[in-house]
Amino acid sequence: MSRRIAIVEDEPAIRGNYVDVLRKQGYEVAAYSNRTDALAAFRARLPDLAVIDIGLGDEIDGGFALCRDLRALSPMVPIIFLSARDSDFDIVAGLRLGADDYLTKDVGLPHLSARIAALFRRSDLLTAPAASEDILERGALTLDLKRLTAHWSGRRVDLTLTEFWMVHALARFPGHVKDRDSLMRDAKIVVDDSTITSHIKRIRRKFLGLDPQFDCIATVYGMGYRWNSAA
Amino acid sequence: MNGPRIALGIRAQLLLVLTVFLAIPWLGYEYVRELERFLRDAQERTLAGTAQAVATALHDRPRLFETRAAPLESLGSGRASDEGTVPHSVPMPAVPASPEIEQIIRGLSRTTARIWVVDREQDVLARAGSLKRLDAPPVDASAAKQLSVTRVGQWLETEVLQPLYARVLQQPTEDFSDERSGRAIAAGKDVEGALAGILTVERRPTADGKAVIVSAAHPIWVGDEVKGAVIVEETTNAVLAERNRAFARLFNIVLAALLIGSVALTLYASWLSTRIRRLRDQAEAAIDAQGRVRGMVTVSSSGDEIGDLARSFRNVLSRLAQYANYQEAMASRLSHELRTPIAVVRSSLDALRMQPLPDEARVYMERAQQGLNRLAHILTRMTEATRLEQSLADAERERFDLARVIAGCVDGYRAAYPQQVIELKLPVGEIPFDGAPELIAQMLDKLVANAVEFAIPGTPIVVALERDILGICLSVANQGPPLPQEMQGRLFDSMVSLRTEQSRDQPHLGLGLYIVRLIAEFHGGRATAMNHPDTQGVVIRVDLPLVRAVR
Numbered sequence: 001m002s003r004r005i006a007i008v009e010d011e012p013a014i015r016g017n018y019v020d021v022l023r024k025q026g027y028e029v030a031a032y033s034n035r036t037d038a039l040a041a042f043r044a045r046l047p048d049l050a051v052i053d054i055g056l057g058d059e060i061d062g063g064f065a066l067c068r069d070l071r072a073l074s075p076m077v078p079i080i081f082l083s084a085r086d087s088d089f090d091i092v093a094g095l096r097l098g099a100d101d102y103l104t105k106d107v108g109l110p111h112l113s114a115r116i117a118a119l120f121r122r123s124d125l126l127t128a129p130a131a132s133e134d135i136l137e138r139g140a141l142t143l144d145l146k147r148l149t150a151h152w153s154g155r156r157v158d159l160t161l162t163e164f165w166m167v168h169a170l171a172r173f174p175g176h177v178k179d180r181d182s183l184m185r186d187a188k189i190v191v192d193d194s195t196i197t198s199h200i201k202r203i204r205r206k207f208l209g210l211d212p213q214f215d216c217i218a219t220v221y222g223m224g225y226r227w228n229s230a231a
Numbered sequence: 232m233n234g235p236r237i238a239l240g241i242r243a244q245l246l247l248v249l250t251v252f253l254a255i256p257w258l259g260y261e262y263v264r265e266l267e268r269f270l271r272d273a274q275e276r277t278l279a280g281t282a283q284a285v286a287t288a289l290h291d292r293p294r295l296f297e298t299r300a301a302p303l304e305s306l307g308s309g310r311a312s313d314e315g316t317v318p319h320s321v322p323m324p325a326v327p328a329s330p331e332i333e334q335i336i337r338g339l340s341r342t343t344a345r346i347w348v349v350d351r352e353q354d355v356l357a358r359a360g361s362l363k364r365l366d367a368p369p370v371d372a373s374a375a376k377q378l379s380v381t382r383v384g385q386w387l388e389t390e391v392l393q394p395l396y397a398r399v400l401q402q403p404t405e406d407f408s409d410e411r412s413g414r415a416i417a418a419g420k421d422v423e424g425a426l427a428g429i430l431t432v433e434r435r436p437t438a439d440g441k442a443v444i445v446s447a448a449h450p451i452w453v454g455d456e457v458k459g460a461v462i463v464e465e466t467t468n469a470v471l472a473e474r475n476r477a478f479a480r481l482f483n484i485v486l487a488a489l490l491i492g493s494v495a496l497t498l499y500a501s502w503l504s505t506r507i508r509r510l511r512d513q514a515e516a517a518i519d520a521q522g523r524v525r526g527m528v529t530v531s532s533s534g535d536e537i538g539d540l541a542r543s544f545r546n547v548l549s550r551l552a553q554y555a556n557y558q559e560a561m562a563s564r565l566s567h568e569l570r571t572p573i574a575v576v577r578s579s580l581d582a583l584r585m586q587p588l589p590d591e592a593r594v595y596m597e598r599a600q601q602g603l604n605r606l607a608h609i610l611t612r613m614t615e616a617t618r619l620e621q622s623l624a625d626a627e628r629e630r631f632d633l634a635r636v637i638a639g640c641v642d643g644y645r646a647a648y649p650q651q652v653i654e655l656k657l658p659v660g661e662i663p664f665d666g667a668p669e670l671i672a673q674m675l676d677k678l679v680a681n682a683v684e685f686a687i688p689g690t691p692i693v694v695a696l697e698r699d700i701l702g703i704c705l706s707v708a709n710q711g712p713p714l715p716q717e718m719q720g721r722l723f724d725s726m727v728s729l730r731t732e733q734s735r736d737q738p739h740l741g742l743g744l745y746i747v748r749l750i751a752e753f754h755g756g757r758a759t760a761m762n763h764p765d766t767q768g769v770v771i772r773v774d775l776p777l778v779r780a781v782r
Binding site: 011013014017018020021024084085086087088089104105106108109110179190193194197198219220221222223224 | 567570571573574575577578579581582585607614615618619621622635636637639640641642643644646668669671672673675676
């Protein structure tokens with residue numbers, strides 16, 4: 001059974017490109033150009049995954065509203081924001097509404113489809129038992145590479161896909177400095193340096209929320225970041 | 232604002248204009264002198280009239296001149312008493328030479344005039360009256376009283392003005408020497424003229440020069456023969472006193488008017504210049520050193536030209552503010568607007584890549600992709616400063632070791648620019664600092680990238696961190712072309728670049744040093760650029776404050 005992806009994007013050229021590429025990859029794609037059409041369709045039938053732009057025609061924050069409505073319809077459907085806006089404010093607002101990831105339009109289609117595939121994999125495997133070879137353990141940190149979930153001392157850390165990939169890139173080789181470019185590559189995003197900094201800060205904050213003593217992600221100024229194994 | 236010219240304020244200018252009114256006292260002085268001349272003429276005419284009247288009483292009475300006793304005093308003794316100060320009470324000889332004449336003229340005598348009657352030999356026949364007014368009242372006291380309103384005014388009047396007038400004007404005095412005080416009369420033009428049969432008026436100073444005496448001599452006729460002469464003398468003291476009084480009164484009034492006028496004008500000018508200065512201060516404060524509109528001019532309701540000026544200042548400022556806002560927002564708006572078409576191109580290229588393409592087409596695909604990447608990079612740079620301004624607003628400060636961060640960064644640069652020698656000078660020990668380490672690193676990124684670009688290949692870049700009691704100084708020096716003089720103040724402004732030719736792979740928007748400035752100012756510091764004093768090159772230094780002592 002092919003998976004059904006909803007794309008809500010007001011720019012017809014971009015919408016067309018996404019639809020074509022994703023269809024080619026075997027997905028069933030439904031495209032909408034505004035919030036009302038999309039919401040009506042979602043009410044009729046939930047998509048398996050939604051890619052939503054924030055600015056929709058006249059509604060500058062139409063995507064946020066749509067995300068909220070979709071989350072209300074289903075807590076499980078993966079939602080990806082794909083927007084030209086890249087301010088921290090928009091990113092934080094989007095993720096707080098329950099989106100699984102926030103991407104800027106700088107991201108290429110290959111990166112987007114990699115994310116879509118990963119999110120489908122995650123939702124598929126949430127129920128299946130974990131296979132031991134897909135588990136990465138670093139002290140208190142446990143990363144399930146199949147399900148794309150992170151746990152700290154047995155408690156779930158609610159990371160977005162981008163954040164999960166970043167943590168994974170850092171924790172795979174503890175003590176090694178990851179520079180920003182390789183972090184971007186591993187997290188399959190294209191952003192500028194200060195956005196990486198914001199991502200790292202958000203990740204730290206999430207861990208700190210679970211463990212005020214968390215100190216595993218160290219900044220190596222001028223170079224990048226490093227995972228410090230807790231002694 | 233302050234030019235090299237000598238600046239005269241409005242107040243000074245108005246006071247300068249006020250000096251025109253100093254002509255008024257001069258006019259008054261001229262008028263008073265005219266008055267004096269008139270009074271003198273009147274005095275002369277009066278004396279001549281008196282002399283004529285006395286003479287008329289003695290005309291054609293030959294008997295008066297026959298029964299004449301011998302002259303009482305010789306000429307010599309009369310002259311002898313001239314020298315030295317004359318006592319106030321001049322002894323008057325009791326016995327006249329001609330009692331009849333004496334009797335006649337006594338009735339004609341006036342308080343301040345002296346009448347002589349002499350015969351053809353110039354021997355004094357009779358004399359009446361005195362030149363000196365012994366009970367003279369203090370001069371112009373009545374006039375002075377009128378103007379002294381307050382005690383200060385009175386003090387000013389008596390202590391300042393009157394001595395001043397006394398200096399300028401000749402004061403009448405009763406204390407003069409009178410060479411004709413004795414019984415004898417000295418020979419003078421007046422006497423001689425009268426004895427020759429002509430009415431003669433003469434004006435002569437006293438021997439000591441303290442007073443002027445006006446004398447009128449009229450012949451006494453007996454038939455066709457001149458039998459003697461009547462001489463009437465008077466000092467000009469009365470005229471002088473009158474003149475001085477007029478002058479003092481006039482001058483007091485003019486001075487008071489000038490004083491009141493200049494005070495009023497000064498107050499008015501102060502008010503004007505205060506308004507103008509306030510407007511200037513506001514206008515200057517409204518725009519900061521970077522040309523951003525920070526405030527507005529408060530508009531007064533006054534309808535005069537200064538109020539107009541304030542209103543037009545306000546208009547100009549608000550237009551400037553609109554323009555500045557437009558300009559500031561333009562970079563981020565432009566990049567936002569460009570993002571969508573770029574996404575169209577990017578997604579199209581991505582879709583194209585999945586198509587089976589001939590190999591030669593792949594080359595163009597790659598080129599299009601490269602161009603697109605550069606475009607995206609430019610966009611990122613354009614928004615970097617705006618994004619930084621946003622992130623500065625909620626950046627978190629923490630205590631960290633500045634030396635360690637700088638050292639780490641420099642390690643990173645050595646890896647990033649392998650062909651470039653980077654020297655690092657650090658002080659011994661930690662340098663605690665309050666701030667955002669990632670921002671400091673971002674600032675150093677910009678400084679080093681800048682230095683690498685301008686450095687002469689093969690020469691080192693020196694990153695130095697110093698601390699003294701005043702503050703922390705971070706500097707990045709490179710050898711290379713010096714800064715042009717005119718750029719030194721603007722180097723840290725937005726969209727200012729020194730680069731003459733565009734580098735091929737890196738877009739330059741002149742935002743790097745602007746970001747340095749933003750971060751330095753966020754940390755309470757200051758960024759400056761200067762040419763290196765010794766070597767040919769440029770030093771950019773960032774002065775940062777010391778950590779507060781409370782830990």
